[in-house]
Amino acid sequence: MWFALAVGAIAGSSVFLGALTGIKFNFREKNIAMIMAFGAGILLGAAAFELLSESVERGGIFATTIGFLCGSIVFTSFNFYLYKKGGHKRKSSDRNPPDHSGLAIFFGTLLDAIPESIIIGVNILQEGTIGWLFFIAVFISNFPEGLSSSIGLKKNGYSHTKILSMWATVFVLTGLSALSGYSLLEDTRPETISIINAFAAGGITAMVVDTMVPEAFKKGGPLVGFIASLGLLLSLVLTQFQ
Secondary structure (H helix, E strand, O other): OOHHHHHHHHHHHHHHHHHHHHHOOOOOHHHHHHHHHHHHHHHHHHHHHHHHHHHHHHHHHHHHHHHHHHHHHHHHHHHHHHHHHHHHHOOOOOOOOOOOOOHHHHHHHHHHHHHHHHHHHHHHHHHHOOOOOHHHHHHHHHHHHHHHHHHHHHOOOHHHHHHHHHHOOOHHHHHHHHHHHHHHOOOHHHHHHHHHHHHHHHHHHHHHHHHHHHHHHHHHHHHHHHHHHHHHHHHHHOOOOO
């Protein structure tokens, strides 16, 4: 149980580490874009090669389809609302418009991070060990989010203390989410686990296409397509060592 808490917190800590890096150092936007593209590729690979394949194996194609569509719809619906409040800027290093909401950026980040952390806890519960592909994907993809969004918030006059407090809260909640995934789903049927995995895969896929890829392309140009493909390839390679 405490192992799940620790692993979830470590995966989420890269948001805080990214924020700290963005505050202390100056990064070229193109470099941030490349990291984000690489993380996007790994996340897509983790969703396809780990979450969806396990979901089909445990619960069949019908449960997987239902879970995947629900995850995509729920994420898109929440993101549509957050978009109006400025939450779509959570992966951007640009100065945000006057009507943006730092709170929306915070909740948008939680929308990305909490389902991922729950799946980390579920993986430990089901397998008795870390799902390394998914863990690495979450850790790498969280770093540029914390880095990029903190630079944007800093440009809008947010204090270093306020920025770090936001991402420290995300760090704590990701650990608790992993713990919840481990503790609350202990006696859950395989079909339900299948739907949960597919739900997370649907949300991750929608998030990557909706927020990570556009921001990476905007700052990095056509090269991000190749970088993202390298991330996808790495995720495939990692499945061979699990």
